[in-house]
Amino acid sequence: MIEIKDVQKSFNGQSVLKKVSLQVEDGDVVAVLGPSGSGKTTFLRCINFLEHADAGELSIGPKTVDLNRASKREILAVRRKTAFVFQNYNLFNNKTVLENIMEGLVTARKVPVKAAREKAEESLVWVGLKEKRDAYPAQLSGGQQQRVGIARAVVLEPEVILFDEPTSAMDPELVGETLEVIRKVAHRGITMIIVTHEMSFAREIANKVVFMDGGVVVEEGTPEEIFGHPKEERTKKFLSRFINAESMYYI
Amino acid sequence: MEFNAVYFWESLQSGLTYLPRTMELTGIPILCGFVFGILFAVVRVYKVSFFSPLIAVFVVIYQGLPTVVALLIFNLMFMANFNAVSSSLSLGITAAQIDNIWIGIVVLSLQAICNIEEAFRGAFYSVDNGQHAAALSVGLTEVQTLRRIILPQMLPVALPMVTNNIVGIIKNSSIVVAIGITEVLAGASIPASKTYSFLESYIAAALIYWVLTACVEYTFRRIELRGRKYRRQLA
Ligand SMILES: Nc1ncnc2c1ncn2[C@@H]1O[C@H](COP(=O)(O)OP(=O)(O)OP(=O)(O)O)[C@@H](O)[C@H]1O
Ligand SMILES: [Mg+2]
Numbered sequence: 001m002i003e004i005k006d007v008q009k010s011f012n013g014q015s016v017l018k019k020v021s022l023q024v025e026d027g028d029v030v031a032v033l034g035p036s037g038s039g040k041t042t043f044l045r046c047i048n049f050l051e052h053a054d055a056g057e058l059s060i061g062p063k064t065v066d067l068n069r070a071s072k073r074e075i076l077a078v079r080r081k082t083a084f085v086f087q088n089y090n091l092f093n094n095k096t097v098l099e100n101i102m103e104g105l106v107t108a109r110k111v112p113v114k115a116a117r118e119k120a121e122e123s124l125v126w127v128g129l130k131e132k133r134d135a136y137p138a139q140l141s142g143g144q145q146q147r148v149g150i151a152r153a154v155v156l157e158p159e160v161i162l163f164d165e166p167t168s169a170m171d172p173e174l175v176g177e178t179l180e181v182i183r184k185v186a187h188r189g190i191t192m193i194i195v196t197h198e199m200s201f202a203r204e205i206a207n208k209v210v211f212m213d214g215g216v217v218v219e220e221g222t223p224e225e226i227f228g229h230p231k232e233e234r235t236k237k238f239l240s241r242f243i244n245a246e247s248m249y250y251i
Numbered sequence: 252m253e254f255n256a257v258y259f260w261e262s263l264q265s266g267l268t269y270l271p272r273t274m275e276l277t278g279i280p281i282l283c284g285f286v287f288g289i290l291f292a293v294v295r296v297y298k299v300s301f302f303s304p305l306i307a308v309f310v311v312i313y314q315g316l317p318t319v320v321a322l323l324i325f326n327l328m329f330m331a332n333f334n335a336v337s338s339s340l341s342l343g344i345t346a347a348q349i350d351n352i353w354i355g356i357v358v359l360s361l362q363a364i365c366n367i368e369e370a371f372r373g374a375f376y377s378v379d380n381g382q383h384a385a386a387l388s389v390g391l392t393e394v395q396t397l398r399r400i401i402l403p404q405m406l407p408v409a410l411p412m413v414t415n416n417i418v419g420i421i422k423n424s425s426i427v428v429a430i431g432i433t434e435v436l437a438g439a440s441i442p443a444s445k446t447y448s449f450l451e452s453y454i455a456a457a458l459i460y461w462v463l464t465a466c467v468e469y470t471f472r473r474i475e476l477r478g479r480k481y482r483r484q485l486a
Contacts, residue, residue, distance in 0.1 A: 050384045076390065084388035090381035094403045104389030107399060156389060 001025055002160055002191065007046050007056035007067060009039075016042050017053070018215040024160065024193065024208075029186045031202035031223075032195045034212035035238060040195040041087075043212070044162045047193075048082055049075045060159055080108060083153035087165040089145040091137040091152075098124065098133040101152045109156070123151040127181050143174030147181050154185060161185065163194035199242045203227050211235045258448035262439045262455035269438030270459065272352065276424045276434055279356050281417055284363025291364065292371035293397070310365045319429050321358045326430040329354055352434075355427035359420055366416035367409075374409035375401065407475060414471040418464045425460070435459050 002024040009017040016039045024030055032040050045051035046067060047058060056067035060081050065074045083104075091100050101120035105111040111119070124130055127147040137145055146166055153161045166182060167175045179201050186192065186205045196202050202209060202223070209226040211219045211234075219232045230236045291306045313321070333346040378401050386396035425436040439456040443449045 045384075048388055050387060076392065079388060080390040082388075084385070086381060086385060088381050090379075090385035092382055092385065092400050094400065103386075103399070104391070107395055108390030152389065 003059040005057040008054045016215050027189045029206045030193045030208045031206035032210045038212045039215045044164050081159045083156050083158040083161045085149050085153050085163045085166050089149045093137050096134050097148050101155050104156050123155040127151045142170035143178050146178050160191040259451040261442045262452040265441050266435045266439030266455050266459050269435050272434040277421045280359035280363040283360040284367040287364045288367025291368040296375045313365050318423050318426050322430050325354050352432050355432050370409045370412040374405040377408045378404045410475045
């Protein structure tokens with residue numbers, strides 16, 4: 001189980017996260033929704049120490065660390081139990097697709113190169129990009145880059161994968177293939193927290209939905225509760241914009 | 252004005268015997284420039300307290316100083332203070348025993364360090380921050396991230412500027428004649444003191460410099476191309 005407690009973060013005196021907490025059971029797929037600027041990215045980055053939180057606690061399994069006062073070793077330990085899939089893919093441009101996937105295994109986890117290559121190749125097949133193994137990121141489409149980004153995260157077999165709007169930077173026609181791969185990750189039973197604006201996708205794959213606004217969790221529940229019967233006014237207002245926008249496509 | 256091929260040949264030979272001096276005068280600064288320039292760039296990018304602002308101030312001051320002026324100042328300070336410092340430390344050597352090429356080497360080294368520091372610092376910011384975050388997220392340490400992800404991408408960006416800087420240092424090195432150091436330019440001019448064939452001497456020196464800088468440029472452009480393979484565009 002992963003428990004995140006009372007995360008606080010401010011930038012230049014402006015409070016962006018105000019005591020955000022979240023409980024995630026093993027195998028959960030948690031979708032985090034919320035308007036732009038509500039602190040979703042910052043929340044994910046704090047969990048992975050990419051952002052230094054002002055306060056908060058993180059427990060992964062039996063181990064609890066202070067998000068503000070963690071030592072370098074604790075930070076590294078958390079990072080090695082988690083993986084991140086970025087909005088802008090952030091592949092290593094100087095490395096081939098296969099090397100991108102192997103990097104964490106070989107350099108961080110000291111897996112022997114041969115074994116790492118085998119695992120990397122396997123996960124590359126899994127995301128359907130076997131033929132791109134020796135390509136450089138600059139030679140791939142956005143959707144392909146993100147699938148490599150997902151393979152890079154999955155290959156580490158982390159306790160949880162954090163997705164930050166994995167499809168929002170790509171051309172609309174590439175979104176489908178990427179969501180397909182994320183669906184596969186979920187079906188594999190990997191715990192994930194996913195920030196997304198793809199409402200119908202969130203409703204489909206998540207078993208828990210969190211709505212954030214203004215640096216607080218406004219409401220959380222099952223997809224049925226949040227999408228079907230939202231209680232809070234702010235949730236209703238936010239969702240109605242999307243429902244309208246999405247139903248436009250079907251007209 | 253007549254051009255005398257015999258005098259030219261003499262000057263060329265005389266200049267070439269001083270080529271090792273010019274190599275020393277530029278090679279050591281270039282080496283120092285790479286080692287300390289990259290180190291200082293990292294210190295500034297990571298905003299290491301105390302050292303980072305110190306380097307920043309130094310670079311601003313030194314970059315604004317013409318090389319000749321720096322040479323004259325360093326030379327004067329050396330002449331005025333070396334003997335006192337030497338005797339207080341009982342080193343048993345006097346200023347006259349020290350080859351003043353070292354003053355030139357120090358002045359040019361500081362310049363190379365400033366130039367290369369600036370080139371690398373600029374290149375660092377060209378590697379987008381996201382890759383840094385991604386490297387940390389897969390469990391790399393800061394040092395591993397720097398060595399395996401950031402530096403390899405900085406090099407091809409920094410190199411064109413570094414090449415220009417190095418060529419600049421080589422050309423600039425001739426300015427040490429101002430404090431009486433003999434290198435290629437002064438060496439090529441030695442025959443002219445008897446024959447007054449200054450034009451031949453200067454052209455001989457120019458030729459040596461031109462070949463030297465052309466070699467350096469060629470070498471660095473080759474390295475640049477090799478570091479660039481991952482930048483291939485979509486096939
Ligand atoms: N490094 C930073 N420095 C200063 N302010 C920041 C920084 N990162 C984020 N912020 C601010 O924090 C707030 C929350 O940002 P965050 O990126 O977490 O929002 P978000 O919910 O992910 O939004 P979006 O849906 O647009 O991605 C914003 O007001 C943003 O301007
Ligand atoms: Mg965001």
